[in-house]
Amino acid sequence: MSPEPPEPNTTASGLVSPRSPEPERPESGPRRLDPDDLSHPTGTLATGGARAATHPTAGAPSPRNRRTLLAPLPSGAVESRHTRPPGRRRSLRERIALALQERFALAALLALPLGIALAGPFLPVADGDRTQPFDPAAPWPGTDYLGTSVLDGVLDGGWGIVVTAAAATALAFLVGLPIGLVAAATRRRWLDEMLMRPFDLLLALPSLLLMLLLASIAPPTAWMLVLIVALVNLPDIARIVRAAALETAHRPAVEAMWLQGESWWRTSIGYIARSILPTVAADAGVRLVGAFYLVAAASFLGVGAGPEASDWAVMVDVNRGGIFLSPWGVVLPAALLVALSVGLNLLFDRLLARKAAA
Amino acid sequence: MLPYAAKRIGLGAVQVLAVAVLAFALVELLPGDAAVALAGDQPDPANIARIREQMHLDEPALARLGDWLAAIATGDFGASLVSGRPVAHLLATALEPTLILAGLTLILVLPLAIGLGIAAARRRGRWPDRLITTFTVGLYSVPEFALAVLLVSVFAIGLAWLPPTAVGVPSLLAEPAVLVLPLLVLLARPICSIARLVRAGMIEALDSEYVAHVRRAGVSERRVVFAHALPNAITPATAQIARTADWLLGGVIVVESVFVIPGLGTALVDAVNARDLPVVQGIAVVFGATTVLVNLAADLVAFRLAPRLEVAR
Numbered sequence: 240m241s242p243e244p245p246e247p248n249t250t251a252s253g254l255v256s257p258r259s260p261e262p263e264r265p266e267s268g269p270r271r272l273d274p275d276d277l278s279h280p281t282g283t284l285a286t287g288g289a290r291a292a293t294h295p296t297a298g299a300p301s302p303r304n305r306r307t308l309l310a311p312l313p314s315g316a317v318e319s320r321h322t323r324p325p326g327r328r329r330s331l332r333e334r335i336a337l338a339l340q341e342r343f344a345l346a347a348l349l350a351l352p353l354g355i356a357l358a359g360p361f362l363p364v365a366d367g368d369r370t371q372p373f374d375p376a377a378p379w380p381g382t383d384y385l386g387t388s389v390l391d392g393v394l395d396g397g398w399g400i401v402v403t404a405a406a407a408t409a410l411a412f413l414v415g416l417p418i419g420l421v422a423a424a425t426r427r428r429w430l431d432e433m434l435m436r437p438f439d440l441l442l443a444l445p446s447l448l449l450m451l452l453l454a455s456i457a458p459p460t461a462w463m464l465v466l467i468v469a470l471v472n473l474p475d476i477a478r479i480v481r482a483a484a485l486e487t488a489h490r491p492a493v494e495a496m497w498l499q500g501e502s503w504w505r506t507s508i509g510y511i512a513r514s515i516l517p518t519v520a521a522d523a524g525v526r527l528v529g530a531f532y533l534v535a536a537a538s539f540l541g542v543g544a545g546p547e548a549s550d551w552a553v554m555v556d557v558n559r560g561g562i563f564l565s566p567w568g569v570v571l572p573a574a575l576l577v578a579l580s581v582g583l584n585l586l587f588d589r590l591l592a593r594k595a596a597a
Numbered sequence: 598m599l600p601y602a603a604k605r606i607g608l609g610a611v612q613v614l615a616v617a618v619l620a621f622a623l624v625e626l627l628p629g630d631a632a633v634a635l636a637g638d639q640p641d642p643a644n645i646a647r648i649r650e651q652m653h654l655d656e657p658a659l660a661r662l663g664d665w666l667a668a669i670a671t672g673d674f675g676a677s678l679v680s681g682r683p684v685a686h687l688l689a690t691a692l693e694p695t696l697i698l699a700g701l702t703l704i705l706v707l708p709l710a711i712g713l714g715i716a717a718a719r720r721r722g723r724w725p726d727r728l729i730t731t732f733t734v735g736l737y738s739v740p741e742f743a744l745a746v747l748l749v750s751v752f753a754i755g756l757a758w759l760p761p762t763a764v765g766v767p768s769l770l771a772e773p774a775v776l777v778l779p780l781l782v783l784l785a786r787p788i789c790s791i792a793r794l795v796r797a798g799m800i801e802a803l804d805s806e807y808v809a810h811v812r813r814a815g816v817s818e819r820r821v822v823f824a825h826a827l828p829n830a831i832t833p834a835t836a837q838i839a840r841t842a843d844w845l846l847g848g849v850i851v852v853e854s855v856f857v858i859p860g861l862g863t864a865l866v867d868a869v870n871a872r873d874l875p876v877v878q879g880i881a882v883v884f885g886a887t888t889v890l891v892n893l894a895a896d897l898v899a900f901r902l903a904p905r906l907e908v909a910r
Binding site: 439440444445446447448451452454455456528529531532535536539540541542552555556559562563566569570572573574576577580581584585588 | 608611612615616619620623626731734735736737738739740741742743744746747749750754761842843844846847850851854855865866868869870872874877881884885888
């Protein structure tokens with residue numbers, strides 16, 4: 240039919256379950272029927288036809304319009320699924336401009352906090368002398384609870400959170416991927432059960448609670464935080480990998496490889512693991528955002544990477560007392576955390592949507 | 598329904614038991630001598646001996662596990678190592694603010710999330726949908742404390758509309774203004790995830806044959822949406838509502854800390870920082886059991902709504 244590109248700005252189309260019909264499918268009949276029209280079944284055909292004919296673009300000889308004009312609607316057309324309210328149409332140029340705008344907004348949202356987090360520790364900033372805590376007279380953005388400049392803390396404080404979250408996600412996948420894969424690829428049911436059952440119990444606990452419990456008995460170091468966040472993320476990863484791999488493991492190709500006597504390694508690593516990679520990559524984004532959330536929350540609650548580490552979350556915590564005197568010490572790190580989280584969310588959602596559209 | 602319910606309740610009971618055992622195992626997992634590790638800052642022999650005696654650390658682990666399970670079954674969680682007060686008593690006093698927060702959130706979250714989801718789905722592709730979708734995707738896993746602090750600095754300090762913390766408030770319900778910001782923060786995450794799912798389900802339902810059919814039959818649009826499309830659209834969201842319990846409890850911990858509300862979350866964080874293990878264990882059991890119960894209820898509701906979907910757990 241008409242080569243209409245899918246609207247680029249329905250960002251969440253990846254969320255629509257794959258069973259749902261394509262949003263734009265100009266099949267037959269009056270494309271845009273009003274639900275009000277449809278509530279009067281007798282008037283439907285006439286109104287629909289008239290509407291199509293008087294449509295502003297109806298003069299243009301696009302194939303779709305010609306069809307509506309020339310061929311009277313077959314009675315089956317009323318059965319069409321296009322019963323949703325009419326949306327405002329945008330021209331292609333408008334849509335491209337909008338998509339570009341969105342992309343720039345997203346890039347800005349991500350680049351600022353990520354740039355500060357990754358490059359901040361290496362930026363040469365003149366080490367100012369310590370003044371009094373929460374000094375309202377200090378140059379923007381003021382001083383923190385120790386009297387050092389908030390700017391120093393902001394520049395140095397992102398690195399730890401971002402790296403810890405990334406390391407924890409990587410570690411969780413490093414462990415969860417083989418577990419899920421083995422559980423799916425094995426033909427021994429007890430092994431599958433033994434690997435996956437414990438995760439059911441872990442999933443029954445709120446993740447932040449689990450983290451606080453583990454932190455209450457573990458020494459507070461950065462590595463311990465990586466381990467704990469990885470462990471909290473592990474059950475979900477193993478489940479998703481297993482579900483994806485199970486579907487692949489029952490393909491005829493795998494059966495054939497098995498019958499041919501291919502080695503277990505070749506079947507499970509060479510074929511199954513490779514074919515679930517896209518699913519795993521899509522999930523990795525979600526996990527990274529989740530790990531970021533957990534690391535930040537842990538740091539804020541004071542069970543994170545030791546008291547000497549000063550990341551954005553810790554800054555929010557320790558500078559809270561002076562929020563009336565020097566609000567930037569709290570607002571800046573909090574805003575950076577929110578911007579980074581929102582940016583990552585939107586980015587991964589967009590990637591997912593593109594993958595689903597492809 | 599009944600066989601499924603029985604199976605699901607059995608699993609829930611096992612989960613509650615596992616939570617209790619896990620909480621107990623915390624003591625065993627402590628590196629080295631548990632009593633020494635718990636004494637922490639005050640490692641004098643008298644203190645260590647007191648902890649060892651109070652927690653019966655001399656007895657074998659299995660015997661202690663049996664005692665611990667029997668004790669919590671009767672509501673006896675032991676006594677705090679720091680203050681010496683019974684943990685059950687601590688829990689009882691801290692329960693009210695947490696219950697108020699969680700209860701109000703649960704009451705508000707469903708109408709708001711479903712309303713947003715329906716609004717977005719009915720205006721698919723237009724600006725209300727794009728706005729709602731961007732917000733729900735973006736705010737999906739924003740750290741609650743950062744959001745809370747930003748809201749406080751805007752609405753409590755910048756505009757001075759609302760009180761910044763709950764310090765000095767005798768009861769949360771006595772001054773509802775105190776509750777506004779905490780509730781906003783607590784609602785953000787569950788609303789986002791549920792609204793997304795409701796939107797996706799609604800879009801699918803509104804495009805379906807049966808909706809087209811009831812529309813042709815002359816049914817009013819309101820009835821089409823609420824009586825025909827919504828019940829089918831909401832089933833996928835039910836499982837997510839169960840996950841909400843998880844976030845809600847996590848969120849309560851953070852939100853109580855930011856707004857200085859003396860609830861279970863604050864008690865838990867204080868106990869973790871003070872290595873007051875009996876209190877940590879008690880709160881863990883309460884939180885874990887609550888999560889399991891909510892999950893259980895949500896699964897049963899989901900099964901009742903759509904029995905054909907065996908909700909695999």
